[in-house]
Amino acid sequence: MLFFKLRSNKESDNQVSVNSPEVSQSAQTGDSSDVNGANGTATASEGQNGSTGTGEGSDGGSGADPKNNSTQPQLSEDEYMPAYVSTLESHKDGIAKYSWQNGTVWNYETETLDPAYPATSIAFYDINGDGIKELFYISCDKDEFVGVLHVCTYDNGSVREIYTKDWDMQVASGTDYYIFATSDGRLCAYNSIGDESMDYTYFQFAWAGSGDMTEAETWNLTEGPNDDYTSTNYDYTHNGSAVSEADYNAAVNDMKDKMTSMLLYNKSVSINLYDKFGSVDVCEMSYDAAIEYASAPSTYKSTYGETVSMPFSKTVEFGFSSGAGAWGTGIDLQPDGSFEGSYHDSDMGVTGDDYPNGSVYYCNFKGKFGKVTQVNDHTYKLELEYIVCENSNYDEHIEDGVKYIGSDPYGMEIGNIYYLYMPGTPTSELSEECISWIYGLDGKSSTEDYILYNEAGRYGFSGYSE
Secondary structure, three states, rough: OOOOOOOOOHHHOOEEEEOOOHOOOOOOOOOEEEOOOOOOOOEOOOOOOOOOHHHHOOOOOOOEOOOOOOOOOOOOHHHHOHHHHHHHHHHHHHHOOOOEOOOOOOOOOOOEEOOOOOOOOOOEEEEOOOOEEEEEEEOOOOOOEEEEEEEEEEEEOEEEEEEEEEEOOOOOOOOEEEEEOOOOOEEEEEEEOOOOEEEEEEEEEEEEOOOEEEEEEEEEEEEEEEOOOOOEEEEEEOOEOOHHHHHHHHHHHHHHEEEEEEEEHHHHHHHHHOOOOOOOOEEEHHHHHHHHHHHHHOOOOOOOOOOOOOOOOOEEEEOOOOOOOOEEEEEEEEOOOOEEEEEEEEEOOHHHHHHHOOOOEEEEEEEEEEEEEEEEOOEEEEEEEEEOOOOOOEEEEEEEEEEEEEEOOOOOOOOEEEEEEOOOEHHHHHHHHHHHOOOOOOOOOOOOEEEEEEOOOOEEEEOOOO
């Protein structure tokens, strides 16, 4: 099993906590300024990027620099951010190979992964409140199945890597992760991996005496079968030493409850983040957006997080189905671009002793469309900021004799570009794929209600307005 090697106690003796007195004494008086990203993916935004970094403990810039125990002149973003461009450019191929972060989008015409829907595996965030944003990126430089996390800082005129680790792996059950900052100035992360047994670990990072970033705290849960497979064992540890379940949960919940900014995450952990989206800053960016931002921060403009206005004033319901069978996806889209929805697919013929009444695949989800651009008199282009599921894939429970199995939000599981067609849109402006999903549209010259079209999936949702 692949997992993380913990540092020894001897190594941790020289660590300086991100929110320790050495840092926080100079980190209590600064303001937060937001620089936003753009171009979301189907599972996340593309960069509500980087505020100052450490929430309540962020620093306006006293010059104290725990990275190297020295001082350096206070710099504007335009002065130091372009230095990160060459770092990203040198890893462009590896970043492009990291294609499974948010799921993959298949281009049916080229029979390849669609480059229009890249991973959002880059973030800029000031993690210690010294006024310099660090660069986070994940790339597959040596192995296309291993995404390596790199963290770099700008230190006295040059870019220096301060942390690297195999982070996301396409092995066994795969890897779930998210990296986040808290209101009390901590940088934390969650990572899980396993197969027959699973490891769930929360990290709290700190500065080592060398100036590198390291793991100061690790809280781990190992879950797996006992020797004769008659029960499941749960082992909780803190920095390698056994702790109680209550202590583990208290520490983990303290980190999650104080989450203020999400740096990077992958699609698999959306269940862990469901209640956070809409309230925390999301910093991740695609390669192109990161290059654009780092090249000229002061002129970079994003619409992420801005209030948007749909071309209607009341809730519009949309439905996606084949018109036959027992499956469907529905969403309620609000004028501000937010939505909630659900998917279900019933198969009453799949039964068992504990579920004689059949099986149902389901997904409850929410999300938000950000940028809204009018294309013509009838059409609007929508860019998805995020979509998160309340359930995880393959979660199972039995209720009233029915087995419920977690699934993806079919119709919205891929892609971040949608088109909203207004009532009265000429059908000649719609693709054949879109028309094929809309009941009763064949032979008509124009639409009677709203239509929502997922470009990547080629899925059409029928609108039902008052």
